[in-house]
Amino acid sequence: MENNIKSLTKACDELGLSYEFIDLDHNFVRVKMDNGWQYFELNKTPFNTEAAYCICQDKGHSYQLLKDVVRVPKTLDFLDFNVSSKYSKYKHCNSIAAALTRIDENFTYPIVVKQNKGALGTNVFLCANALDTEKAFQEIFNHQSKYYDYLALAQEFVTTKAEYRLLCAYGKPIFAYQRGSAAATFNVKYWENGEQAQRVTDMVLFQQLADFVQPIHNEFPMGWVGYDIIVDDKDDLYLIELNASPQFNNFIEHNSSEPVIELYKHALTQLSKQG
Known part of the structure; x- marks a missing residue:
């Protein structure tokens, strides 16, 4: 189990x-x-609608939905340059060269390039220049890879002091934790590097995180969600992504299962009130 x-x-x-x-x-x-x-x-629940789950999974759609609601890093999407011709109408760029030009017009390096529907830090790249970006596109659009994605995202890089996940059930923040202690080194798979999830016990910080996501509840209510939030070097908060099926292995190993149990208890109680 x-x-x-x-x-x-x-x-x-x-x-x-x-x-x-x-x-x-x-x-x-x-x-x-x-x-x-x-x-x-496993980590799948009935607390969200299918549409809400899919929106959370689709980072590009999440960005389009919430970019005017909370602060998020600027993001552009790129369809696989070799996608089937019947999908060509959805292309913004027809080649890597065109994509690199579009990126130069919108960003300064470094940037983050990642697959649209990835999870657990897979296919997330910090790119210092155009060559790095080209390699990232090639990796994401590799049809032989089990991690292939037909959509890649280029995202503004935000210098990070700390990264947190805030867990909410039906709009109520239940607990939060810091995702490792080396976020500034672009530690996207912190759990693989000996880093630990550290529960947020500072209630001022917890309330700051809760206040930051409050506008999302009005725009896009969800029953079960983990908000990934970073704090930059100016202490501004940015929403990075939404997780509608969070896992808690690292958190429970280094903290306790009690906050997770409370999260489930609140969600179950709210679900039971729905006819």
Whole structure:
């Protein structure tokens, strides 16, 4: 049984909700609620609509939706230059050379280039120049790679003092943690480098993070989301991305499962109120 499901079942026990395991490994479970069975699989939950989940997964669409709501790094999207001709109408650039020109017109180096629907820091590159950017595009658009994505994003690089994830359930901030302690070194896979998730106990900072994302709740309400937020060298906050199916392994290993259980408890309670 994985940590997400462990925390879910503990939340159900504390709320007095009955549940049944469907698979032998106990990572697929259904919870009995007044409005019927609700299904959970690993880190996937019924707290968001399918559309909300897809918007969170699509970093380009998230940017377009929220760029006028909260501060986010400027972002441009690029469709695979070798995509099928039936999708050519969606291309903004027909070649790497054209893409590099567009980037030069909109950014100064360094920049971040990443795949649109990546997760866990895969295919995220800090590019110091056009050659680095070309290599990043080639990696993302590699049709032989299991991480292939047909859409790549070029993003303004923000010098980072710290990076946080704020976990919210139905608009209520429950807890936050710092994602490692070496964010300034572009440590996108901090957990692989011995870095730890550190729970935010400073309530002034926690409220600052909560206030920052508050406008999003009005524009794009979600039942279950982790907001990835960075603080730059001027102490300005930027939203980097949304995660509709966060995992908590590193956080639980170095902190406690109690905040995750509270997150599930609040989400389950709110879901039970929906007819």
